[in-house]
Amino acid sequence: MLIINIKQLVGIREETSLLKGKAMAELPYLDNAFLRIIDDQIVEYGEMKDLSEKGWDNEEQIDVAGQYVLPAWCDSHSHLVYAGSRETEFVDKIKGMSYETIAKNGGGILNSARLLNNTPEEELFHLAWQRLEEVKKLGTGAIEIKSGYGLTVEGELKMLRVIRKLQKESDVLIKSTFLGAHTYPSVFKDNHQAYIQQIIEEMLPVIAEEQLADYIDVFCEQGFFSVQETEQILEAGIRFGLKPKLHANQLHVSGGVQTGVKYKAISVDHLESIGEAEIDCLKESNTIATLLPSAAFFLRMSYPPARQMLDANLPLAIATDYNPGSSPSGNMPLLIALSCIQLKMTPEEAINAATINGAFAMELHNSTGSISRGKKANLILTKPIPSLAYLPYSFGSTLIDKVLLQGKWV
Ligand SMILES: N=CN[C@@H](CCC(=O)O)C(=O)O
Numbered sequence: 001m002l003i004i005n006i007k008q009l010v011g012i013r014e015e016t017s018l019l020k021g022k023a024m025a026e027l028p029y030l031d032n033a034f035l036r037i038i039d040d041q042i043v044e045y046g047e048m049k050d051l052s053e054k055g056w057d058n059e060e061q062i063d064v065a066g067q068y069v070l071p072a073w074c075d076s077h078s079h080l081v082y083a084g085s086r087e088t089e090f091v092d093k094i095k096g097m098s099y100e101t102i103a104k105n106g107g108g109i110l111n112s113a114r115l116l117n118n119t120p121e122e123e124l125f126h127l128a129w130q131r132l133e134e135v136k137k138l139g140t141g142a143i144e145i146k147s148g149y150g151l152t153v154e155g156e157l158k159m160l161r162v163i164r165k166l167q168k169e170s171d172v173l174i175k176s177t178f179l180g181a182h183t184y185p186s187v188f189k190d191n192h193q194a195y196i197q198q199i200i201e202e203m204l205p206v207i208a209e210e211q212l213a214d215y216i217d218v219f220c221e222q223g224f225f226s227v228q229e230t231e232q233i234l235e236a237g238i239r240f241g242l243k244p245k246l247h248a249n250q251l252h253v254s255g256g257v258q259t260g261v262k263y264k265a266i267s268v269d270h271l272e273s274i275g276e277a278e279i280d281c282l283k284e285s286n287t288i289a290t291l292l293p294s295a296a297f298f299l300r301m302s303y304p305p306a307r308q309m310l311d312a313n314l315p316l317a318i319a320t321d322y323n324p325g326s327s328p329s330g331n332m333p334l335l336i337a338l339s340c341i342q343l344k345m346t347p348e349e350a351i352n353a354a355t356i357n358g359a360f361a362m363e364l365h366n367s368t369g370s371i372s373r374g375k376k377a378n379l380i381l382t383k384p385i386p387s388l389a390y391l392p393y394s395f396g397s398t399l400i401d402k403v404l405l406q407g408k409w410v
C-alpha cells in the first residue's frame, strides 16, 4: 500500500532513543510525502518528488491530499478493564466530597472491586473490548492495562486473564501490569501484612507461572501503600520477573518517586505532588516521568510541573489513566490538548510524549511510536488541517479521519 500526497508526515525517526528535555521539542517531519507499507510494516517513506523513480506504479495508492500522517498513540498507563462506572461519586465530588473521603467511605477503588468480583470474565472482556474499540478510533495503537480492581486472588487473576485475551484478539499492542497493591481490601484494613502475603504467596506465583503480567505496580500513597510496603511488594515482583512501574506522588509527597528510582522502575506515574528533591532524584535515573493530566483535571487537582521537569532534562510521557474513578476517558487527542493547555507543553512535546516516549514507557519502542522503517504500520491520518498545532488547539473536535493498525484500517 502506498499513501501519497501526505501534507506532512510527522514523527519520522530512524534512530529510536528516549527523548529528554529539549530533545522533546523536536518532532521530525517531511512535507509532501509518501509512505509505503507492506503487510503490517512501514517499509519506506520519502518526498513525493522522488516517488516516480521508485517504480511502484502498480501498487494500491491512497491519496490523502491535505492530510497529516502521525504514528498512532502509545497510551502507557490505563485501567481499561473494569466492571462499571462511578458517576455517583462524580456527583458526590461536585457536591464537595474529596477523592480520599469517598475512598475512606468504601467508595473509590473498593467500589470498583466489589463490582468486578461480581462480574463474569466474559462480561468483563466484552466491556473492555468495547472501550478498546473506542480508543482505537481515537488513534490509540498501543496501550498498557493494569489489574487492581480485583483485590482478591480470583479477582486479580480474572482481570489479568481478560487482559491476556485482549492481547491475543486485538490488533492494539498491549502490555499487562499487575496492580494487586492498588488499595487494601476492607477485610485487610487492619492487617496489611496479611494482604501483602496474599499478593506474594498466592497471586505472584500464579501470575509468573501463567505469564500474565509484564510489570508490577503499587499505589504508593498516604492511606494506601507506604514506602516500606511498596518496597516489600516490588522486591517480590522483581523476584518473579516483573519490572516495576509505580503510581507515585499523586495525592501527597509520598516517597514514591524515590522508591521507583531505587528499584529502577520503567516509569513513575502521576507526579502531581513533586518538588525539587523528586526532580533531582529522577535526573540521576533512567526512569520515565509519566504524567496523567486528565486525572488531575477530573479530580480538580493541581497539575504536575511539566516545564520544570523538561528544564531539568527529564524524559516525559503522557497517558490517559483511563479508569472509572479518576479519568473515565481514554481520549488521547483530548489528553494532548490538555497537556498543551494546562502543562504548557508545546504540541511537538506533547505528541512526542504520547508516541515515542509512551512506547518507551511500555518497552515497545522497537515496534511502534514513530514513523520508522521496520516498525508496525500504526498510523493516524488526520482530516485536512492547516497545521499540526491545530490538533490540540481545536480541543474536543474530531480531527482523526482514519486509523491504520498493523497495516489494517480500523
Ligand atoms: N490512583 C490510583 N489509581 C487510579 C484511580 C483508581 C480509581 O479511582 O478507581 C489512578 O491512577 O488515578
Ligand SMILES: [Zn+2]
Residues within 6 Å of the ligand: 077, 078, 079, 247, 321, 323
Ligand atoms: Zn492509574
